[in-house]
Amino acid sequence: MNEGMQILGPVVALAIWTMIMWAWMYATRIPAMSKAEMNPDDAAMTGVLDKILPAGVQSKAHNYNHLHEQPTVFYAIAITLALLGLGDGLNALLGWMYVGLRVTHSLVQVTANKVMVRFVLFAMSSLVLIAMIVHAAMAVFH
Numbered sequence: 001m002n003e004g005m006q007i008l009g010p011v012v013a014l015a016i017w018t019m020i021m022w023a024w025m026y027a028t029r030i031p032a033m034s035k036a037e038m039n040p041d042d043a044a045m046t047g048v049l050d051k052i053l054p055a056g057v058q059s060k061a062h063n064y065n066h067l068h069e070q071p072t073v074f075y076a077i078a079i080t081l082a083l084l085g086l087g088d089g090l091n092a093l094l095g096w097m098y099v100g101l102r103v104t105h106s107l108v109q110v111t112a113n114k115v116m117v118r119f120v121l122f123a124m125s126s127l128v129l130i131a132m133i134v135h136a137a138m139a140v141f142h
Helices: 008-035 040-044 048-052 055-066 071-083 089-110 115-141
Strands: none
Touching: 008 055, 008 071, 008 089, 040 048, 048 055, 055 089, 071 089, 071 115, 089 115
16 A cells, blocks of 8 residues: 555445445334335435334434534545545554544444443544544645
8 A cells, every 4th residue: 555545444444334334224224114014205204214113223324324424524534634645654543543433433322322422432533533634734734
């Protein structure tokens, strides 16, 4: 791998995790919709699935959505750091830390769903992401 590109490992790992959550979401949601005898078109109405399907089923869908929110900033910054040749060392470590925290956040959300634990994990991952953003900003605006 070229110099500065190690950070692409966490990028690919988080993309893989997102697709694992996608599969888990549908593996639980489709049977739950069938059991509830839902018309698939009913899902077009906002909030219907949260009212009809069990929280344990919906938590996977909510987490899948979460993996398309803040992590988009992670992807952009990680790729920026790689393009700048700064994706090795500390920045690669920060990337892996971010992925680890997000995977842990996912697992908490789709199992025990303890909000304060999720909040702490989210806050920690945000701080890691902020450090990456600062590193990219220092390089871009220096």
